Amino acid sequence: LPTRARDIVDELTKGFAFLSGGRGKDNGCIITFPENPHFNQVPQEVLVKVLSYLTRIPSQRESDTKFILILDRRLATWTSVKMTLQRIAASFPGNLHLVMVLRPTGFFQRTFTDIGFRFSQEDFLLKLPVVMLSSVSDLLTYIDEKQLTPEFGGTLEYCHSEWVIFRTAIESFALTVKEIAQMLQTFGMELAEMELPEDIYSIERILALRTEKYYQLKEDITTVTKEGNMLLCSLEEPDTDELGEEQTQERSGDWETVNRLLAQLHEMETAFDGFWEKHQLKMEQYLQLWKFEQHFQEVGRKPKYTTLFSSSLRFPSVQKDLTGKAQVMILHGHQLAANHHYALNLICQQCNELRHHSDVLLEEIKRKHNHLQKTLDLLTSLQQALECCDEGAYLLANQPMDKCQSREGAQKALQEIEKFLESSSLYLNADPQILSSDFELILTPELKARIQTVQIKLDNVRCMFKNRQACFRKLADKQVRPVQLVAPRPENPPRSKSPLFSPKHGNVHVINELIETERVYVEELFTVLMGYRAEMDNPSMTFLLPPVLQNCKDVLFGNMPEIYDFHNKTFLHLLESCLETPERVGYCFLERVEDFQMYEKYCQNKPRSESLWRQCAESLFFQECQRKLEHKLGLDSYLLKPVQRLTKYQLLLKELLKYSTSCEGVEELQEALVAMLDLLKSVNDSMHQISITGYHGDIGELGKVLMQGSFSVWTGHRKGPTKMKDLARFKPMQRHLFLYEKALVFCKKREDHGDGYDKTSSYSFKNFLKMSAVGITENVKGDHRKFEIWYSGREEVYVVQVGVLYRCAFLLVALQSPGKYKALADCKKLDSEDLLVKNGDVIQLVHEDGEGQW
Numbered sequence: 017l018p019t020r021a022r023d024i025v026d027e028l029t030k031g032f033a034f035l036s037g038g039r040g041k042d043n044g045c046i047i048t049f050p051e052n053p054h055f056n057q058v059p060q061e062v063l064v065k066v067l068s069y070l071t072r073i074p075s076q077r078e079s080d081t082k083f084i085l086i087l088d089r090r091l092a093t094w095t096s097v098k099m100t101l102q103r104i105a106a107s108f109p110g111n112l113h114l115v116m117v118l119r120p121t122g123f124f125q126r127t128f129t130d131i132g133f134r135f136s137q138e139d140f141l142l143k144l145p146v147v148m149l150s151s152v153s154d155l156l157t158y159i160d161e162k163q164l165t166p167e168f169g170g171t172l173e174y175c176h177s178e179w180v181i182f183r184t185a186i187e188s189f190a191l192t193v194k195e196i197a198q199m200l201q202t203f204g205m206e207l208a209e210m211e212l213p214e215d216i217y218s219i220e221r222i223l224a225l226r227t228e229k230y231y232q233l234k235e236d237i238t239t240v241t242k243e244g245n246m247l248l249c250s251l252e253e254p255d256t257d258e259l260g261e262e263q264t265q266e267r268s269g270d271w272e273t274v275n276r277l278l279a280q281l282h283e284m285e286t287a288f289d290g291f292w293e294k295h296q297l298k299m300e301q302y303l304q305l306w307k308f309e310q311h312f313q314e315v316g317r318k319p320k321y322t323t324l325f326s327s328s329l330r331f332p333s334v335q336k337d338l339t340g341k342a343q344v345m346i347l348h349g350h351q352l353a354a355n356h357h358y359a360l361n362l363i364c365q366q367c368n369e370l371r372h373h374s375d376v377l378l379e380e381i382k383r384k385h386n387h388l389q390k391t392l393d394l395l396t397s398l399q400q401a402l403e404c405c406d407e408g409a410y411l412l413a414n415q416p417m418d419k420c421q422s423r424e425g426a427q428k429a430l431q432e433i434e435k436f437l438e439s440s441s442l443y444l445n446a447d448p449q450i451l452s453s454d455f456e457l458i459l460t461p462e463l464k465a466r467i468q469t470v471q472i473k474l475d476n477v478r479c480m481f482k483n484r485q486a487c488f489r490k491l492a493d494k495q496v497r498p499v500q501l502v503a504p505r506p507e508n509p510p511r512s513k514s515p516l517f518s519p520k521h522g523n524v525h526v527i528n529e530l531i532e533t534e535r536v537y538v539e540e541l542f543t544v545l546m547g548y549r550a551e552m553d554n555p556s557m558t559f560l561l562p563p564v565l566q567n568c569k570d571v572l573f574g575n576m577p578e579i580y581d582f583h584n585k586t587f588l589h590l591l592e593s594c595l596e597t598p599e600r601v602g603y604c605f606l607e608r609v610e611d612f613q614m615y616e617k618y619c620q621n622k623p624r625s626e627s628l629w630r631q632c633a634e635s636l637f638f639q640e641c642q643r644k645l646e647h648k649l650g651l652d653s654y655l656l657k658p659v660q661r662l663t664k665y666q667l668l669l670k671e672l673l674k675y676s677t678s679c680e681g682v683e684e685l686q687e688a689l690v691a692m693l694d695l696l697k698s699v700n701d702s703m704h705q706i707s708i709t710g711y712h713g714d715i716g717e718l719g720k721v722l723m724q725g726s727f728s729v730w731t732g733h734r735k736g737p738t739k740m741k742d743l744a745r746f747k748p749m750q751r752h753l754f755l756y757e758k759a760l761v762f763c764k765k766r767e768d769h770g771d772g773y774d775k776t777s778s779y780s781f782k783n784f785l786k787m788s789a790v791g792i793t794e795n796v797k798g799d800h801r802k803f804e805i806w807y808s809g810r811e812e813v814y815v816v817q818v819g820v821l822y823r824c825a826f827l828l829v830a831l832q833s834p835g836k837y838k839a840l841a842d843c844k845k846l847d848s849e850d851l852l853v854k855n856g857d858v859i860q861l862v863h864e865d866g867e868g869q870w
Contacts, residue, residue, distance in 0.1 A: 080111065
C-alpha cells in the first residue's frame with residue numbers, strides 16, 4: 017500500500033475522495049466523496065490505495081482515529097448510490113464511524129432511493145452505519161459549519177490541488193530529514209568504529225577529511241532547514257481562539273508535521289554538533305598525544321655525551337641544552353594536562369619520567385664534570401710542578417760558575433737559589449703521595465704513571481738544588497779552588513702517547529659500565545626489598561596495607577629475593593674480579609648460566625604481579641613507602657628492573673664483542689651472548705606457554721619449549737602424499753604451534769580482550785602429537801615454504817607453511833638434538849636471507865647481498 021503522496025499522485029489528483037481537515041462533533045475525521053459521475057468506474061485497487069493513504073494521515077498523529085464519510089450523490093441514481101456504498105464497505109481500511117449520504121434530489125431517484133434504502137437498510141447497517149440526508153442543511157445536525165467546505169454550506173477553505181502539492185512537499189521534506197538522520201548516524205558510526213593509524217601524517221589527514229565531511233553535512237542540514245522554513249511559511253498557522261481556560265483549537269496537521277520535523281532537525285543538528293565537538297577535541301588530543309610521545313621518545317632517550325666531556329668548558333652548553341629541551345617538553349605536558357587531556361595520567365607519568373631522567377642525567381653530567389674538574393686540577397698541579405722543575409733546572413744551568421768561585425759569587429748564587437726555593441716551595445715540596453690520596457677517586461693507571469714521573473723529576477731537582485746549595489755553602493765559608501760544575505742534563509723527550517680510544521680502552525669502558533650498572537642494579541633490588549617488601553611486615557604500616565595485598569608478597573615481588581641473593585653474593589663479585597682480567601667476562605656468564613633460569617620464573621609471574629599492582633597502585637601504603645625512599649618513580653618501575661636487566665646483558669656482551677675481535681676469551685664471550693639470547697627466547701616462549709588454555713593435564717610433562725610461532729596449517733586424514741592442487745581447494749587454518757621436547761602442540765590464538773593494561777592474549781588448545789610418533793616430510797612438491805607433519809602412518813597429515821628460513825630452522829630443531837640448533841629459533845625474523853646446508857650438518861645463513869653471516 018502507498019506510503020507517500022508521490023506514489024499515487026495521479027489518483028489523488030482525480031479528487032474522487034479527499035481529506036478536507038474537518039472534524040465531526042465526536043472528533044471523527046471527515047473524508048469527502050464529492051459528486052463524481054465516474055466514481056464507480058474507478059478500479060477497486062485504485063480506490064483501496066487512495067482510501068488507505070487518506071486514512072493513514074490522521075492515524076499517524078493519533079491512535080484509534082474515527083472516520084466520517086460524506087457522499088455527495090445529489091445528482092446520482094439509487095443504483096449508483098448502492099454500488100458506491102457496497103464498494104466503500106468492501107474497501108474502507110479505517111475505523112468507520114458514520115456514513116452520511118446526500119441522496120439524489122430528482123423526484124423519481126429520491127423515491128427509488130428511499131424505497132431501495134428501506135429494503136436494503138439492514139444489509140447496509142451490518143457493514144456501514146449509513147444515514148440518508150435530504151439536504152445540505154441536514155449535515156449541520158451532525159457537523160459544525162466551520163468543519164464543512166463551502167459546497168456543503170460550511171466555511172472551511174480547502175483546495176484539493178494545493179493539498180496534493182503540499183502533501184508531496186511535506187512528505188519529501190520528511191524523507192529528506194530521515195536521510196539526513198541516516199547520514200549523521202552513518203558518519204557517527206564511522207567516527208566511532210574506524211581504527212586510527214599510528215603516524216602523525218595519517219592522523220592529520222584523517223582529521224582534515226572528517227572536518228571537511230562535517231562541514232558538508234552542516235551545509236546539507238542548513239539547506240534542508242531553509243527548505244522546511246519555506247514550507248512552514250507556505251502553510252498558514254491557524255488562529256488559536258480561546259475555548260476555555262486551558263483548551264485551544266487544534267492546529268493544522270500539516271503545519272504541526274512540518275514544525276515537528278524542523279524541531280527534530282534542529283535537535284539532530286545540536287546533538288551532531290555536540291558529538292562532533294567532542295570527537296574533534298579527542299582527535300586533536302590524540303594528535304597532541306602522538307606528537308608529545310614522539311618528542312618524549314626523542315628527548316627522553318638518554319644521549320651519549322661521553323665525547324662531549326673532553327673539556328669541562330663544554331659542560332654549561334650541554335647542561336643548558338638538556339635542561340632546556342626537558343623543561344619545554346614538561347611544560348608542554350603540563351599545558352595538555354591543564355586542558356583536561358583524556359590521557360592525563362599517561363602524560364603526567366611521562367612528564368615525571370622525563371623529569372626523573374633529566375635529573376639523573378644532570379646528576380651524571382655533574383658527576384662527570386666534577387670528575388673532569390678534579391682531573392684538571394690534578395693535571396694543573398702536576399704541570400705546575402713540572403714547570404717549576406724546568407725553571408729550577410734552567411736557573412741552575414744558567415748560573416755563571418766561573419763567577420761563583422769567589423766567596424761573594426757563591427753567596428750571591430746561594431741567595432738566588434734560596435729565593436727561588438722560597439717562591440717555589442709550594443710546588444717543589446709537593447708530596448705526590450698526598451696528591452694520590454687527595455685524588456684517589458679519579459686516579460687511573462695513566463694518571464698514576466704521570467704522578468710517578470713528576471715525583472721522580474721533583475726528587476731529581478730537589479737533589480740538584482741540595483747538592484748545589486751544599487757546594488755554594490762550602491765556597492762561601494772557605495775559599496777554595498774554582499770548581500767547574502756541570503749543568504744537569506736535559507730531560508729525555510716524552511714518549512708519544514698511545515691513541516686515546518683504542519679497542520682496549522673501549523673494552524675497559526664497557527666492562528666498567530657492566531660492573532657499575534650491576535652495582536646499581538643490586539642496590540635497587542635491595543632498596544625495593546627493604547623499602548617495600550619488608551615494610552609489608554612492619555606493624556606500624558599495617559593499617560595502610562590494602563586488604564588485597566594481605567599474604568601476597570610472593571605474588572607482587574615474585575622471586576626477587578632469590579634474584580637479589582644471586583647477584584649480590586655471587587655474580588657481582590665474579591664481574592668485579594674481571595677488572596684486571598677482562599677476558600674472563602664471558603666465562604662468568606657461562607659459569608652461572610643455569611642460575612639465570614630463575615628469571616624465567618620471575619617473568620612468568622609478571623602478569624599476576626602487574627594485575628595485583630593495578631588494583632592497589634594508588635594506596636597510601638605505596639605512597640608512604642615511596643616518600644620514605646625519596647623515589648621519583650613508583651614501585652612498578654622498579655618491578656620492571658629484572659626484565660630490563662636481563663635484556664641489558666646481551667647488549668653489553670655485544671658491545672664487548674665489538675672491542676674483542678682478536679682478544680683472549682672472545683669465544684667465551686660469543687658463547688655467553690648465545691646463552692643469554694637463548695635465555696631471552698626461553699623466557700619469551702614460557703610467557704606464551706602460560707597462556708595456553710584448555711589443555712587437560714600437566715603441560716610441563718611435555719618437556720622444554722624448543723620453538724613456538726604462528727603458521728598456516730592444512731589438515732588431511734588420508735594416506736598418500738599431499739598434492740598442492742588438492743590443498744588449494746581448502747582454506748588454511750591459522751594455528752600457533754608449540755614444539756616441545758616430547759610433543760607438538762596445536763593451538764588457536766585468541767584475540768586480545770580487555771582494555772588498557774588488562775589486555776591479554778591466550779592460546780586455545782586444539783591438538784597435540786607425540787614426537788615419538790611424528791614423521792616429517794621436509795619438502796612438499798610445488799612449494800619450498802611448506803613441509804608435512806604426519807602422524808600414525810599418515811592417518812593424519814598436516815601441511816605447514818612458513819617463511820623459507822623459519823621452515824628450515826623448525827625442521828632442524830624438530831629432527832636434530834635440541835641443544836645443537838637451538839640458536840636457530842631466532843631466525844624467524846630473517847625472511848629475506850637464504851639458508852645453505854653442506855654435508856647435512858654445516859649451517860650458514862647468508863644475506864642476499866652477501867654481507868653478514870650467521
